[in-house]
Amino acid sequence: MAFKQYAVVDKTLCVACGACEIACPLGAIKVHKGCFANVIKDKCVGCGKCENVCPANSIKRENREGI
């Protein structure tokens, strides 16, 4: 089942602190090689927990296409 929204990371703003990784209850977001966070789109349910904890305001939620 695909959820309506998912998290999107602005790589230019991300500081790769990993706060989102800790906050995500599904392990759907991981820091990629210490550079920026990556969202596993299929796992993300768009709960917004990562968005709430991100200190750099680099995560926003977007609607999935076709849902």
Added chain:
Amino acid sequence: MRVDKKHWYDYLWIWSIIYFSLGFFNILFAWLGMIDFLLPIILAMFGGNKFFCNHICGRGQLYFKLGEDFKCSRNKSTPKWMASKWFRYGFLIFFIAMFGNMVFQTYIVASGAKNLSEAIKLFWTFRVPWGWAYSGSVFPDWVVQFSFGFYSLMLTSLLIGLIVMILFKPRTWCAFCPIGTMTQAICKLKNRKSNK
């Protein structure tokens, strides 16, 4: 359902509390803070990752614990300028300059041109007598001077982090943490090919 299991390093916020508490009893324990300075850089240089920031930074965990679990944070958005590149790199340069000044003060004491100052400096401005945390040791004075200087730096950054934690988000400090900025820059350089 939470996917990740708890690891030993998820409890390193306790280490952070212990570290700052030890500084109230014996200032020489301040040297242990060098682990927090060197380990992230070593991991970034040789591992090409921010494993330290992401998993073992006791300070970040402490802010998260206080801000998120104990609801000490207002949870407001971090101001844009605070997470901007110019502020992050500007703060990094300032922090390195202050670290350099601290090393220079240590050198002055080592050369005998200045006596040991049994005080810490908060926010690089306010001198706080801290003599109770040192009552003589087998170490030369410069070792102790470095401890006072380094503890000042660590305590000042902890306080800045706590202030921004209360005002904004639990881990707002991470947005401009000098070590985090440095390790991310190292990782970006190291992984520039694979990130293209």
